[in-house]
Structures are given as C-alpha cells and as structure tokens.
Amino acid sequence: MRLDVVTIFPEYLEPLNVSLVGKARARGRLDVHVHDLRDWTYDRHNTVDDTPYGGGPGMVMKTEPWGDCLDDALASGYESGAHSPVLVVPTPSGRPFTQELAVELSERPWLIFTPARYEGIDRRVMDEYATRLPVYEVSIGDYVLAGGEAAVLVITEAVARLLPGVLGNAESHRDDSFAPGAMANLLEGPVYTKPPEWRGHGIPDVLLSGHHGKIARWRRDEAFKRTAQNRPDLIERCEASAFDKKDRETLSILGWTPEPGGRFWRRPEAVEE
Numbered sequence: 001m002r003l004d005v006v007t008i009f010p011e012y013l014e015p016l017n018v019s020l021v022g023k024a025r026a027r028g029r030l031d032v033h034v035h036d037l038r039d040w041t042y043d044r045h046n047t048v049d050d051t052p053y054g055g056g057p058g059m060v061m062k063t064e065p066w067g068d069c070l071d072d073a074l075a076s077g078y079e080s081g082a083h084s085p086v087l088v089v090p091t092p093s094g095r096p097f098t099q100e101l102a103v104e105l106s107e108r109p110w111l112i113f114t115p116a117r118y119e120g121i122d123r124r125v126m127d128e129y130a131t132r133l134p135v136y137e138v139s140i141g142d143y144v145l146a147g148g149e150a151a152v153l154v155i156t157e158a159v160a161r162l163l164p165g166v167l168g169n170a171e172s173h174r175d176d177s178f179a180p181g182a183m184a185n186l187l188e189g190p191v192y193t194k195p196p197e198w199r200g201h202g203i204p205d206v207l208l209s210g211h212h213g214k215i216a217r218w219r220r221d222e223a224f225k226r227t228a229q230n231r232p233d234l235i236e237r238c239e240a241s242a243f244d245k246k247d248r249e250t251l252s253i254l255g256w257t258p259e260p261g262g263r264f265w266r267r268p269e270a271v272e273e
Helices: 010-017 019-026 063-079 099-106 123-129 149-160 212-230 232-236 245-253
Strands: 002-007 031-036 085-096 110-113 135-139 256-258 264-266
Touching: 002 010, 002 063, 002 149, 010 019, 010 031, 010 149, 019 149, 031 063, 063 085, 063 110, 063 123, 085 099, 085 123, 085 149, 099 135, 099 149, 110 149, 123 135, 135 149, 212 232, 212 245, 232 264, 245 256
Parallel strands: 002 031, 002 110, 085 110, 085 135
Antiparallel strands: 256 264
C-alpha cells in the first residue's frame, strides 16, 4: 500500500516510523510519502490560508497550494506504479470511522490523506478531486482537534494492522472489537496472562480448563456483558437473527429482549451485574 500525507506539520507524522507501522514500512508493506504543503506556495510568507468568504472567525486553507501539491503527488505515484488512489479527508463533519471502514480502506492500494488546519480546506478542492477519484470524508469522533494529523495517525494504524504480514499473527484482528463477522457490533471482553495470581486477584477458572468450547463461550458472554455496559447502543441496532440461541440467552440474562421488529430493547427492570 502507498500512503501520501499532505500537511503543514511534517514532523507530526514521525510516529509513522515506529511500532507496527514503522516495521511495515521497513518491510516494504507500506510506502509512505509525507509532503509539506508549504513547498507548493509561491509567496515569501509561504501562505496556505486566507480569510473566509462571507466573513466569520478563523481562516480557510487555500485552493492553489492544495491543488498543485495533490496533482504532483498523484503524478509521482502513477510514475512509481501506484494505481487506484483514494483521497481520505479527516474532518469532524465526515462519516464515522469504524472498523468496517478500516477494512474497506485496507483493501485499497493507495491512500492520500489531506489533514487540514484552521477552519478547513476550501470546499472546491474536494469537489475538484471527487471528479477524478473516490473521496472519503472521515471523522474519528464527535469532537474537534486543532488539525487532522492525529486523525491520520489513528486511521493509518487501524488500516495498516489489517494488511497481510503486518501483525505477527494474521488471526489477531479476527476477535477485535467491531471486527466483521461474529464480533460485529460487540466489544472485546477482558483478557488475562501470567501469573495466575497477582495481588490477590486470580483469573476465571474457565481459562485454565483447557476446554476450548467453554472458553469461546465465556469470551463471547463477556463481550456481551462489556457491550451492554459500555455501548448499549450497539446492541440496540443489532438484529436478533444475527445471534444464536446461546447469544440470545445471554442477552436475556443481561436484560435484553428482542422486539417484534427483530431488534433488541432493554427491559426497564434490567439490573447491571
């Protein structure tokens, strides 16, 4: 996968050189290019922003530097053999970034990130490039940052760990929270390792039983418990048909009942365990 990031703070992207992402780069799994937007300005102050039309506080990032930089990034990518680019625009007004979207992006061979500052990028930049390639406007949460670089790091890490050969165990992400399949709309439950006793705290006996079926059931039940406690909205959006009999029994114990339309609702008398 090729990644291009256009920013006015290239140093912010230094974490792309460490941990799993850094190792993926070293192994040739990721080809990362960070571009300083100010290199595409043409005045002595390297101006990348201007006052907004219509008035109001804040500044807006200008079209010319972005357009020239993106054109050059696209040209250099094509010259090096990259293909099928996708523009990823981190913005609090975008669609929520989810594990499902991370999987979708991990299947793309070339991502170009446009982390903005100030009040954002002149809308015409997105409108222009939407005529040439897919544009994903993505939000990592319901809050506003000083700039989009942190969102680039979040999205890159979530996507890169899904690439073949990046994780030490290719099965590691199958049981993640939100992972497509059995863990969709569920949070992963608690995990334990050695020693078996620590400061008076033990671990659940089932994990020492060696019975893989019981362990798998315990882990799934714990996932339901954690989801019901921390993210009940995830259960509310699930179809009852997505769960087997044992799943529905666990949800019933936790106070959830399927409604006639097929989704779950929480009984008022339900008590947290």
